Amino acid sequence: MENEFKEIRPEELKDNPFKIIGKDWMLITAGNKTHANAMTASWGGIGRLWEKDVVFIFVRQSRYTKTLLDQESGFSCAFFDHQKYLKELAYMGSASGREEDKIKKAGFSLSFEKEIPYLNQARLVFICSKLSKSSLSEETILDKKILTDIYGDNDFHHLYVGEIKKVLIKE
Numbered sequence: 168m169e170n171e172f173k174e175i176r177p178e179e180l181k182d183n184p185f186k187i188i189g190k191d192w193m194l195i196t197a198g199n200k201t202h203a204n205a206m207t208a209s210w211g212g213i214g215r216l217w218e219k220d221v222v223f224i225f226v227r228q229s230r231y232t233k234t235l236l237d238q239e240s241g242f243s244c245a246f247f248d249h250q251k252y253l254k255e256l257a258y259m260g261s262a263s264g265r266e267e268d269k270i271k272k273a274g275f276s277l278s279f280e281k282e283i284p285y286l287n288q289a290r291l292v293f294i295c296s297k298l299s300k301s302s303l304s305e306e307t308i309l310d311k312k313i314l315t316d317i318y319g320d321n322d323f324h325h326l327y328v329g330e331i332k333k334v335l336i337k338e
Contacts, residue, residue, distance in 0.1 A: 172337055173337075173338055174336075175335075175336050177213075177334050178220075180213075188209060191249035194207055194256065197242040198235040200282070200284075203277055204269065208224060208260075222293050225324040225326055226325055226327065227324050228322055228324075228325065236327060239282075239297075240296055241295055241329065242295055243295065245289035245291070255275065258273055274288075281294070290336065293333070295330060295331055296329060297328075298328045299327070299328045302326075303324045
């Protein structure tokens with residue numbers, strides 16, 4: 168069955184974070200049992216901070232998922248077989264959840280871990296609780312070329328750090 172996961176410890180991960188985030192992309196899912204949304208992301212990381220295993224994600228101010236991230240205490244990061252789900256991953260990054268149920272339209276389904284939504288079709292999921300949020304701005308970006316290359320529209324990212332509470336993987 169597609170949502171049969173087993174839990175592993177973060178240090179048991181065999182995936183390369185540069186590949187699964189930067190090349191294969193991830194879906195960040197936030198919300199609750201009444202309403203959830205997911206968005207494609209290729210910026211972020213995995214590591215240690217404040218004596219905790221963490222993931223850090225970047226979400227633009229304009230994204231609907233940011234609204235849901237700000238309302239809830241946690242979120243999930245889901246990783247897929249990129250080739251198998253390329254069409255769905257691209258759709259989740261281009262459509263807005265404000266106007267439709269993107270999750271359902273993409274053919275995905277949700278499960279919940281302590282009220283945190285995650286996608287059943289993923290091969291790997293991080294269940295995270297929010298630890299911090301900070302905003303990128305013209306003042307915080309030291310390489311000014313980034314301002315013109317990435318933020319010409321002033322739609323700056325917010326950085327969220329989440330503690331990885333569970334790692335779920337399909338066998």
